[in-house]
Amino acid sequence: MANMSDNNIILRCQGLSKSFGALKAVNNVDLDFESGVVHAIIGPNGAGKTTFINLLSGELQPTQGQIYFKDHDLTKAPPNKISQLGIGRSYQKTNIFPKFTCLQNCWIASQSRLKTSMKFFKSAHRDREVMERAQRALELTHLAMKPEILA
Known part of the structure; x- marks a missing residue:
């Protein structure tokens, strides 16, 4: 090792x-x-x-x-x-959902990082950890004041 x-x-x-x-x-x-x-x-x-x-x-x-x-x-x-583990990559072509808000795009990315991301019968909208991660991403990108703006 x-x-x-x-x-x-x-x-x-x-x-x-x-x-x-x-x-x-x-x-x-x-x-x-x-x-x-x-x-x-x-x-x-x-x-x-x-x-x-x-x-x-x-x-x-x-x-x-x-x-x-x-x-x-x-x-x-x-x-x-x-x-x-927290390692992500970006592509030359940005992969966002243009009809989703900034928060929704960050939500999807945050949710994908969790081991529970494929639990289909759990309501994703009630997951506090995902919301905290999504909001942190908005803060880091200076979009915290614009979460509802379309991406």
Whole structure:
């Protein structure tokens, strides 16, 4: 297991690789991400940036190597488990529901992070934790005063 206490490391990749046949899209990446620091992955088209992000989010499984988040080995974790730990990704094309309000969009995202998100017979509108998370997201995006505005 990776020692995650070094320098506030929250996410660590060790020897991370992804091959598609003979093509090595990601090749033996060792990378640490510090908590509270903005990181960027840059490179030309075809350099493997999207493949790398897809490995971190669980959308792709690595050919070799490990991914650790805090005390969790995410190497073979599915995207829903990674999301429940608080790791999300964004796409170049924003995925929002344009006919929903800002609050409703944040609600859906917040609800997806919970292990109970697939309990269909429980009223989602009464879940205090989901509402608190949705309101926190609105605060972080400076939309707390506009929850009913259409996204």
